[in-house]
Amino acid sequence: MVGMTSIRERRGLDEAAVRDHFPALARTVDGRQVAYLDGPGGTQVPRECIAAMTAYLERCNANHGGAFSASVESDAILAEVHASGADFVGAGDPDEVVFGPNMTTLTFAVSRALGRDLHPGDEIVVTRLDHDANVAPWLAVAEDRGATVRWLELADDRATLALDRLDDVLSSRTRVIALGLASNAVGTLTDVRRVTEAARAVGALVYVDAVHAAPHLPIDVATLGADFLVTSPYKFFGPHLGMLYARRELLERLAAYRVRPAGAMLPGKWEVGTQNHEALAGLLGTFGYLEALGAAYGDSPDRLDRRGRLRAAMAAIRTRERDLSLASLGRLSAIEGVQLYGIADPERVDERVPTFSFTLAGHHPRAVAEHLASRGISAWDGDFYAHELIRALGLADLGGLVRIGLVHYNTLAELDRLDDALRELSR
Numbered sequence: 001m002v003g004m005t006s007i008r009e010r011r012g013l014d015e016a017a018v019r020d021h022f023p024a025l026a027r028t029v030d031g032r033q034v035a036y037l038d039g040p041g042g043t044q045v046p047r048e049c050i051a052a053m054t055a056y057l058e059r060c061n062a063n064h065g066g067a068f069s070a071s072v073e074s075d076a077i078l079a080e081v082h083a084s085g086a087d088f089v090g091a092g093d094p095d096e097v098v099f100g101p102n103m104t105t106l107t108f109a110v111s112r113a114l115g116r117d118l119h120p121g122d123e124i125v126v127t128r129l130d131h132d133a134n135v136a137p138w139l140a141v142a143e144d145r146g147a148t149v150r151w152l153e154l155a156d157d158r159a160t161l162a163l164d165r166l167d168d169v170l171s172s173r174t175r176v177i178a179l180g181l182a183s184n185a186v187g188t189l190t191d192v193r194r195v196t197e198a199a200r201a202v203g204a205l206v207y208v209d210a211v212h213a214a215p216h217l218p219i220d221v222a223t224l225g226a227d228f229l230v231t232s233p234y235k236f237f238g239p240h241l242g243m244l245y246a247r248r249e250l251l252e253r254l255a256a257y258r259v260r261p262a263g264a265m266l267p268g269k270w271e272v273g274t275q276n277h278e279a280l281a282g283l284l285g286t287f288g289y290l291e292a293l294g295a296a297y298g299d300s301p302d303r304l305d306r307r308g309r310l311r312a313a314m315a316a317i318r319t320r321e322r323d324l325s326l327a328s329l330g331r332l333s334a335i336e337g338v339q340l341y342g343i344a345d346p347e348r349v350d351e352r353v354p355t356f357s358f359t360l361a362g363h364h365p366r367a368v369a370e371h372l373a374s375r376g377i378s379a380w381d382g383d384f385y386a387h388e389l390i391r392a393l394g395l396a397d398l399g400g401l402v403r404i405g406l407v408h409y410n411t412l413a414e415l416d417r418l419d420d421a422l423r424e425l426s427r
């Protein structure tokens with residue numbers, strides 16, 4: 001809360017106050033302050049996260065379910081982080097939140113559990129826009145169970161999904177649709193609500209990958225109509241973890257792969273083995289940071305509950321990022337040789353998050369990333385596991401794309417540095 005309440009009357013996030021919460025942002029390499037434009041691969045964490053993680057290890061480092069104080073305190077933290085996670089995604093029930101090592105592992109676990117009810121002739125829908133972590137597990141389970149895979153293809157712009165062809169891929173045999181809320185490669189937001197409505201009409205379940213959306217906007221599983229929704233806290237200012245929401249009825253009904261003594265209680269039924277408690281404590285610190293941000297920027301903060309504070313934080317972040325998106329679009333489109341992939345029209349800025357992928361004529365994406373690194377700018381290159389999209393763009397053998405990923409702690413000054421560095425190459 002410190003450093004934020006004092007600035008609540010101002011419009012827009014206070015850049016300096018926000019950045020002060022993230023110690024990594026002060027890092028210098030070769031005398032240059034590092035510009036972290038690598039958020040889609042994992043964001044930096046606030047002091048609150050680091051402090052909570054350290055405090056856990058210093059004071060209540062213990063396994064689950066013991067009679068002694070460290071274990072009791074540890075369990076209280078675990079209960080609290082489930083409740084906060086539920087509020088973060090708009091779930092009504094802390095037991096609807098399941099943690100795991102990462103999104104990929106959780107998705108393999110859920111897909112295998114769902115697979116137990118799949119039969120030859122059943123259908124699973126996956127998309128060409130998704131990260132492979134929301135494709136490969138479904139392809140594998142379809143193969144295991146003799147189910148048929150249907151693909152929701154890209155639209156002609158190769159930046160959005162062809163939702164107008166949704167009815168062609170759905171049928172009474174569709175059991176699951178797996179799709180993303182935001183593309184980690186080109187930043188497109190997908191109208192998940194439209195898909196869940198169509199899925200409901202044919203009785204299919206919807207598994208939403210919100211990993212890339214989570215650092216950028218408020219998430220509400222009820223509004224989206226998601227049956228499952230998965231995020232990775234390390235992409236939204238937390239430690240390396242995965243976080244799954246699923247409707248309680250599904251978590252109870254589906255048969256998880258688990259050890260027998262784990263029992264059928266939620267969420268333990270799905271949280272197999274010992275969890276990363278210190279990381280979960282750290283995530284609670286991250287939620288604390290976001291709550292403080294929401295209290296500082298939300299309307300009537302005194303009347304906001306935790307869900308309200310988290311929502312307000314993400315709404316303030318979304319507003320801030322809109323400006324960063326518009327500035328990025330303007331700058332990148334003005335550099336000779338830059339070909340931007342994804343929605344480039346500033347009028348459509350609300351259909352995307354500030355993740356910008358491009359090629360620079362005459363330069364391999366890795367060479368561009370190396371040049372940026374030499375200027376103190378962290379940026380990713382490659383396919384980002386958006387395997388199908390990169391192939392559809394014809395870039396699989398060309399090193400993929402350079403990706404600039406902005407989050408709320410990034411600044412216009414960092415975009416200026418990016419602009420300068422890219423112009424050095426494009427000259």
Ligand SMILES: Cc1ncc(COP(=O)(O)O)c(C=O)c1O
Nearest residue numbers: 102103104131133184211212232
């Ligand atoms: C959109 C998206 N989905 C899924 C994943 C995989 O997440 P995790 O590393 O938690 O398994 C990523 C990671 O890059 C991602 O960006």
